[in-house]
Amino acid sequence: AFGGTPSDASVAQAITDLRARGLKVYLYPFVMMDIPPGNGRPDPYGGVEQAAFPWRGRITCFPASADKTADARAQAQAFSAGSEGYRRMVLHYAGLAAATGGVDGFILGSELRGLTQLRDETGAFPFVQQLVGLAADVRAIVGPGTKLTYGADWSEYFGYHPQDGSDEVHFHLDPLWASADIDAVGIDNYMPLADWRDEDLVADNPDVFRLADDAQAMAAQIAAGEGFDWYYASDADRRNRLRSPISDGLAGKPWVYRYKDLLGWWSNKHHDRVGGAENITPTAWVPGMKPIWFTELGCPAVDKGANQPNVFIDPKSAESALPYFSSGGRSDSMQRRFLEAHHGWWQGDAPPAGLVDPDHVFVWTWDARPVPAFPGDLSAWSDGGNWRAGHWLNGRLGATTLADAIAAILTEHGFEDFDVSEVNGDLTGYVQGEVTSARALLEPLLEVFQVDVGEDSGRLRFRSRLKVSLAAKEITVVADTEDEALWSENRGHDSDFAAEAVLTSYNPRLDYEQSGVRSRRARAESQRILSYDLPAVLPEETSLDAVETLLRTHRIAKRSLSFGLSPADVAVEPGDAVRLVLPDGAGPDGTFIVERIEEGAVRRIDARHHAPLAPS
Structure with missing residues (x-):
């Protein structure tokens, strides 16, 4: 372009x-x-x-x-x-x-x-x-x-x-x-692959999304979900998640109304419907006569972009809009996972041969203007500000994401059995000049981006604590141990917690110079400052979001909880979100993340207060 x-x-x-x-x-x-x-x-x-x-x-x-x-x-x-x-x-x-x-x-x-x-x-x-x-x-x-x-x-x-x-x-x-002069069916493909809301952070998503940019769940929506199984009849229905099934009472051909049902459209004869009846004679389309090309395929690099990939932010245009329920925050990982879902699907075994030509999937948009002059030089190109959360791939696809960086570090250190599919976050690059261990490389990333890691049947599982859907498990029965309380809650004193956080990293907009960002100062008796030095290349807004979140989580963690469970109650694992719902409302308010489990005569659970974070 x-x-x-x-x-x-x-x-x-x-x-x-x-x-x-x-x-x-x-x-x-x-x-x-x-x-x-x-x-x-x-x-x-x-x-x-x-x-x-x-x-x-x-x-x-x-x-x-x-x-x-x-x-x-x-x-x-x-x-x-x-x-x-x-x-x-x-x-x-x-x-x-x-x-x-x-x-x-x-x-x-x-x-x-x-x-x-x-x-x-x-x-x-x-x-x-x-x-x-x-x-x-x-x-x-x-x-x-x-x-x-x-x-x-x-x-x-x-x-x-x-x-x-x-x-x-x-x-x-x-x-x-x-037409004999047309070689393919061209589609500018901006079909929605998600219906994620911030409330899904604390409840089960109906489409089995674990986080906003869940690539596996997006792939499952390519031939399902909105535009295939159901639709929203109004804006009010969308807000309330009231879904209407797509059906066809006339001829039993729901594919006629399903824009996502490429296979149904491509593999059937087409009969126009006029006056309440299908025409007996089909159109000139012969089932499967030509392949489908995606003349455009894209998603904006913005929070919840997969909810509505066709919209874009351009203040001068009447079309300017954010995707449904989006905060407007930049999200390169959203764009990356959307494209990975599509390319994995159409190059895989799911679609029949001849439906979509995987060699003719044109991703929107590569721009002929040189990066970083574009988008940086606003005196030359006034639309440079739209790049931040737009569809542009320039200056993005050469970077990594947090999940991909973790996976690369593990792979280079010989780890094979791991899962980073529940990790969310942007990370332009990661710098390490010394030969060191995977743990030493990963710990700063996991701490700053608040990623939990656990072992599940020998597999390392990584999960973004504040970005993944964690519907709290309700604990209604706890272990009653002699001379011990059913549960205990500790609240740290305000003087024990920092009032401010500082994060240093490399800023790509400043020629990759090291720069620091500082959180807003919280009202606190303490003068302590949380300080993090991360050898990573981060966009400034990513750094700002991270440092604010670090301080917020640090102060929320003033509350911690301990209780016991029966040894037979093995459903609760580290990283789970739990709420104590005991008789007569005896449990503490709030949701807690299980940090530690000590096995014994009872399962001793230590957990900290958890408040999921909607994107900024």
């Missing part, structure tokens, strides 16, 4: 350079909506004026009531034709590709949902017809050696379901997908 509108010369040079390096080249002309605020233009969606810097999928007819009329056809043709029309732009770049010796693939356009769903007075889709004709014209220019497709929005590729109460179903893009 180029920043801004590139010159013909720069595009031609890029194609030439990439081909000289033996790389495949796919050219993707892209419509940008340069509509500023205060534009005063009439809005087909009923606003005071057209939205500022909107999504290209908003392009449609005006007024909206022109849909299903001859005027809709005329407007679609006008958009495509003319000296500055869409058709001219696409053919210009097709000619440029041919002039440079050709490209491996060419994308006719993408996500023009508001245009492809327009109908004329006969019920036909005029802009889809324009795309079919455009594909033939581009084919004539680029020749048979260039693969052609259109990048449909994930909500667009599988059909049009008018929200007018008609219950009609139109496989409106099938004439394009079935």
Whole structure:
């Protein structure tokens, strides 16, 4: 992706350079909506004026009531034709590709949902017809050696379901997908893979997520969950997690309404539904006739990005939004796990052969602008601030994550049986210049990021204490030992606990110089300072979040709890969250994490107060 509108010369040079390096080249002309605020233009969606810097999928007819009329056809043709029309732009770049010796693939356009769903007075889709004709014209220019497709929005590729109460179903893009000039079904894949909420930290997640960026759980949602099994009928239902099953009462084909059911859509004949009945004659689509490409696949590097991967933060745009229930905090690990889930799934044995071509999964977005000048130089590129929590891979994929760093250290020291799938956190890099043990390398990381480690049947299991879902086990029966209390709680004196925390690390935005961050000062009798020196490369906001959390956890741990259990009660293990719920409300308030278990005539449990932390 180029920043801004590139010159013909720069595009031609890029194609030439990439081909000289033996790389495949796919050219993707892209419509940008340069509509500023205060534009005063009439809005087909009923606003005071057209939205500022909107999504290209908003392009449609005006007024909206022109849909299903001859005027809709005329407007679609006008958009495509003319000296500055869409058709001219696409053919210009097709000619440029041919002039440079050709490209491996060419994308006719993408996500023009508001245009492809327009109908004329006969019920036909005029802009889809324009795309079919455009594909033939581009084919004539680029020749048979260039693969052609259109990048449909994930909500667009599988059909049009008018929200007018008609219950009609139109496989409106099938004439394009079935065209002899189109080589693949292109999908810009931003389908949700999660429905994580902060309350899941203290309760069981209905989709069996253990933490927000649980890659295993995300993979399980690629062909399941929202958009496959169920949907939210309203914003209120989403807030209340009231899920409606996806079904089809007419023909028993729920895949018709499931945007995630790529296999169902791909492997069946398609029958439009008009007037409450399926057409007897299917569309031109032949089951399995062409592979699916992901012309875009991405997730923002932001808290809960997998809940709504299609949104982005850009203050100047009317489309700017955070994913559902997101705090807005940066999360490189979220982006990484989302992409790992997809690549692992589509390159594995789960999907049938021919469904999705794993060699044509294009991750959004690599940017041609050089890192670190972009995003750092805001005087040159005003959108640099959007990089922090955006979809960009530049400056991110070359880094690591906390889980990956722990795994690398263990592997390099000969450990084979370990599990870091419950570790959450960003870590750009880790520096160690001396030959030392795995323990010496890991202990600073585990302490600063508050990761617990335990042994389970010989396997080392690592878990982010404050970021993983820990539904508290209710303890209703404790051991009654003679001359001992059923339970005891200790509360440390305030003077025993620090009022401030300081963390030093290497800051990538300061040319990797060592820098320190300091927590807010807590009201305390003590003048003690918790000090941590971590030889890690950390974004400043990651350091700030870590140091605040360290002080918070340190002070919460003033409360500790001891009690006994029967030797037969082996369900409680170190790292578990527990609550004492004894008769007559005799137990202490709060949730506690089991730190130590002493086996004997009774199982003596030592635990500390636990309060999970919602992301900042």
